[in-house]
Amino acid sequence: MTTELKKLFEPVQVGNMWLKNRVVYPPMVVNYSDPVGGVTPQLIEYYVETARAGMGLLTLEATMVMESQRVLSGAIGIHTTPMVPGLNAIVDAIRTEVPDPPKLSIQLIAVGRETEPEFTGTEIVGASDKPSILHPVMKGTCITRNLRDGAPRALSTEEVVELEDRFADAALRASMAGFDAVELHAAHGYMLAQFLSPFTNNREDEYGKDRTLLIHNIIDKIHARLGPDFPIIVRFSGDEYIPGAATLEDRRELAKKLQSWGVVGISVTGGIYESAPYIVAPSGLGVGVHIENASRIKEVVDIPVWGVGRIIDPRLAEKYLQEGKVDLVAMGRPFFADREILKKGMEGRYSEIRKCIGCNTCVLRIFGQKKCKCAINPAPGHHLGEVAFEESCRRPAEKVKKVLVIGGGPGGMEAARIAAQRGHHVTLWEKEGSLGGNVRAAAAVSFKENFTDFIDFHVNELKRLGVKTELNKEATEKDIVDFKPDVAIIATGAECILPDIPIEKPDMAKRASDVLLGKESVGENVVVVGGGLVGVDTAIFLAEAGKKVTIVTRRTSEFSPTTGLAPDTDGLTRIYILFMKMPGLDIKIVDKSHYHRVTSEGLVVLDADQKEKLIPGDTVVFALGFTPNNHLKEALMGKIPEVYTLGDSREPRKIFDAVHEGAGIGRQI
Ligand SMILES: Cc1cc2nc3c(=O)[nH]c(=O)nc-3n(C[C@H](O)[C@H](O)[C@H](O)COP(=O)(O)OP(=O)(O)OC[C@H]3O[C@@H](n4cnc5c(N)ncnc54)[C@H](O)[C@@H]3O)c2cc1C
Ligand SMILES: Cc1cc2nc3c(=O)[nH]c(=O)nc-3n(C[C@H](O)[C@H](O)[C@H](O)COP(=O)(O)O)c2cc1C
Ligand code: SF4
Structure with missing residues (x-):
């Protein structure tokens, strides 16, 4: 074993659990359950193969505590006692089939306003009647399937008390199913986060006066049923990244309270739906996305704290641990992209690691109600089954x-x-x-x-x-x-594609891929034709190189699920590109216009009224799709x-x- 990853492979104590190393698999909904949220053979196999990857703690995906609190069509449930045997089958399979298995935790979720009536079968409720999607960046992306007319109904005080009991019931079932711990999902803008955040909790009852009351009562009720030593982990967003929502300072205070209430570990993530790119960071947000916030939270508590977000190389994980920023590291997609990431790291075979590229195809799939699969690793979620698929690749x-x-x-x-x-x-x-x-x-x-x-x-x-x-x-x-x-x-x-249109000076017209690959150069004032993924990528590439850029698109530039710029990329990356990356760059947008011909002055388009209009430029770059x-x-x-x-x-x-x-x-x- 390489000594380079000494800290990573060190055992660590979280509550009454000894973990064999400091790696946590965070919860990831994969949409492999049956229609009622029950466990399927595919889900069991998925978790066994995940557990084989060697982490110290594996957290089962967001699991609903009430049927009305379903997050996605394929999400699993722990809302009734008949769900227990299925969950127990996952636990048993891991413990019998995986040598030196990880400790097992399960994330308990109530979704609140972040869902759809088609999943819950009932009205949408929340901490308050504040409608979802207040931030323009979220309007109409794939993730805003919850874009609704009207607001959620605020839970009554009696219903909040009932919710506390449902969480406690779920924790009891988790223990019956054999889990070592539960994790409360108080992140990403779901129900517990809605109660905790000033952005979404404007209640006038005691749950509004003290926004931590709900989670506090849930913790107390779980301890009352399972004893004070049953490990409870809380996952929250270290920053909600929206004006008026929870900040890092708020979260440092929350962490201290959680510790005093007997929580044994804190999992720091980031964002809510209105700041969605932070929930599952696209590649542009870099690596170790929530580590700094986790480290600031670790400063104020003694219980273990871990952070997440594109920790794509075990050496990076080791670095954060060595620097004392976190006590553990959470790695989700990196295990999806390469089941052997830890093994290869342990053996020093770093160049053999297939690193997650943060393309978010996996996220796009689950929000599109498809089974979770990875763009670069075809094994997880394969219809043959992961094991059979891997065998067939080695046969x-x-x-x-x-x-x-x-x-x-x-x-x-x-x-x-x-x-x-x-x-x-x-x-x-x-x-x-x-x-x-x-x-x-x-x-x-x-x-x-x-x-x-x-x-x-x-x-x-x-x-x-x-x-x-x-x-x-x-x-x-x-x-x-x-x-x-x-x-x-x-x-x-x-x-x-280079379109078949009159081009007065042929060397003014270029293909986007040739420009990006450095095969063709451009002038200072560039017209990019095409507002899809490649057009937007090219425009940003050129604007970052100091060029003046105009994007011409046939569609409207108004943001919606199917129109606007770059509709052919996943919602999180799209929001990142359009609202976090493009502002500040010298990019103009001319929409509802069709390319017509290229003159020595630029591109002539036909606008919505079929009138000719010149878009001046010294180079015209075409990003009109591929043949x-x-x-x-x-x-x-x-x-x-x-x-x-x-x-x-x-x-x-x-x-x-x-x-x-x-x-x-x-x-x-
Ligand atoms: C700017 C841009 C951004 C993109 N962003 C994304 C993204 O974010 N996510 C995503 O999923 N997809 C993205 N894509 C699409 C993605 O890159 C392609 O779908 C993917 O590369 C297709 O893979 P391929 O192997 O089929 O073909 P290609 O990647 O096109 O590879 C074909 C190869 O064949 C070679 N070749 C062609 N003819 C011959 C020949 N006669 N002899 C020998 N070699 C030959 C070519 O040189 C080339 O290397 C993007 C594409 C572009 C242009
Ligand atoms: C497909 C998918 C499903 C996810 N489901 C959940 C979930 O159920 N609960 C949760 O708290 N986070 C969920 N997340 C967020 C991850 O737990 C993790 O925080 C995020 O992917 C960033 O970490 P990574 O870069 O290591 O993947 C999900 C992420 C993905 C990609
Ligand atoms: S689909 Fe993309 S983001 Fe998701 S795990 Fe695979 S490489 Fe990473």
Whole structure:
């Protein structure tokens, strides 16, 4: 074992629990439950595989204490006694199947105003009748599924007392199911957070006069049922990042109170729905996102405190521990992106870690009522089951084949990796001087520069697995046929579209991906055509380089789930980009306008009234989508025994599709 991670792998005491190390898996709803919130075989397998990853404490996802308090369609429940055997099956499976299992905690949730009647089957209630979504940045994003007409109904005092009892009942059931601890979800703007925050609690009863009364009573009631030693952990947002909401100072006071009431550990996260990017930080927010707040909270209490937010490398976790900022570290998505992150860290195999890139595809999926899956690791949530999927990726090939992968983007690299892992003889041809495909274009943008971690992972893996990678090698039909592969995998991606319109000076018109990849230069005054993800990325890239930028979009620029700028990215990243990143940059937006022609003066558009209008600029950059690069497929049919196409060369989409299809073909051949 490497000594580099000494502190991380040190045992630590939280209440009456001894954890084998200082790593916590935070709660993560994965939407694997049955329609009534019951445990499924997929959920059991998911938690067993998560537990195998070696953390000291595993926290089960937000689990509803009342049926009317469901967070998402696929979230689990502990609201009735018949839910106990299912939860117990998770606990038992972990304790019997996982050597040296982690301690197990379960997060208890009431959602309050942050849900939908379609999930709860009843009216929406909250600490107060203050409507959700007060901040313009949240209007209409994927996460604002709770954008409703009207306000939630404020719970009556009697109902609040009932809620206390429901939390205590749930904790009793958690103990019956075999959990070592419970975690109260008082973060992210859900019910307990609503009561604690001045932003959402304007009650006039005693629960408004003392905003901590609800959580205090819940803690007391749990202790009354389970004894004072039953470990209660509280998760709260160290800062709610909204004017008038809870601040770090408020949270330091809260932490002291929680300690005095017998809470044994504090999990610090951040944000509420109105400041949603802090809840699950996109890559642009950096790493160790809530560590500083956790460290300020740790200053005022003696109980263990942990922080969360893109701790993507075990060495980073070790650093925070060594610096004394936190007592433990919580890592969620990093385990989703690589189940072996701790094992690889322990063995010093850092370059083999597939680091979470913070793309938030996982979050986009759960808020879209889909099962949680990772863009870069196809195993969790796979329909075959995670174990069966992993086995199929390692299963030795029945017949070792000569495999040629054409294109070294995410799809080609993943196909090559899995095929080589299974023993095939794999060669990869890439026409550019480096691997990564359009992920390199994405990584040129400041808030996605860490996407290169994903490329680095594959470069190392392909080398380790003996894939023969040839760069600057553009495959032609003849080259491929002459190479005589048994299998040709076409992973040639897609080309940025240049529209067929009059262009007076051809060198004024550029493709967005060429600009991002540094293949083309631009002037000082740039018109970017296209308001989707790539257009917005390009505009920010150019504005940060000091250019004057105008985005031209056909759609409205008004923010809504399906329109406005960058509607094709996940809600949290979108809010981050549009409301935290773009303000302050020299970017103008011309909406409801269609590109018409390029003159030496700039771009001529047709506005909503079909009137011509000149948008001045010395360069026009097109980000109008992609066309698949698939001509080799037809050409090779009948000439090579097996031909497959994947990723953007099949249909332009996202990293998720390229990687998942690449893995599928790598397993199949
Ligand atoms: C600016 C930008 C930002 C993006 N941001 C995101 C994001 O945030 N999240 C997300 O999920 N997706 C994002 N995408 C989309 C994502 O990058 C693509 O969907 C993904 O890269 C597709 O992978 P692929 O392997 O199919 O193709 P590509 O990544 O396009 O790779 C194809 C590779 O094939 C090579 N090639 C082509 N022809 C030949 C040939 N004849 N011989 C040899 N090699 C050849 C190319 O040089 C290239 O390296 C972004 C795209 C861009 C342009
Ligand atoms: C898919 C998904 C589901 C989540 N569900 C919960 C949840 O049930 N309860 C909670 O407190 N936080 C939840 N979170 C937030 C995580 O616990 C964690 O704080 C966040 O992902 C940042 O940490 P990370 O960068 O290590 O993933 C969720 C995050 C993701 C990505
Ligand atoms: S989908 Fe993206 S953000 Fe989510 S775990 Fe995977 S890499 Fe990380």
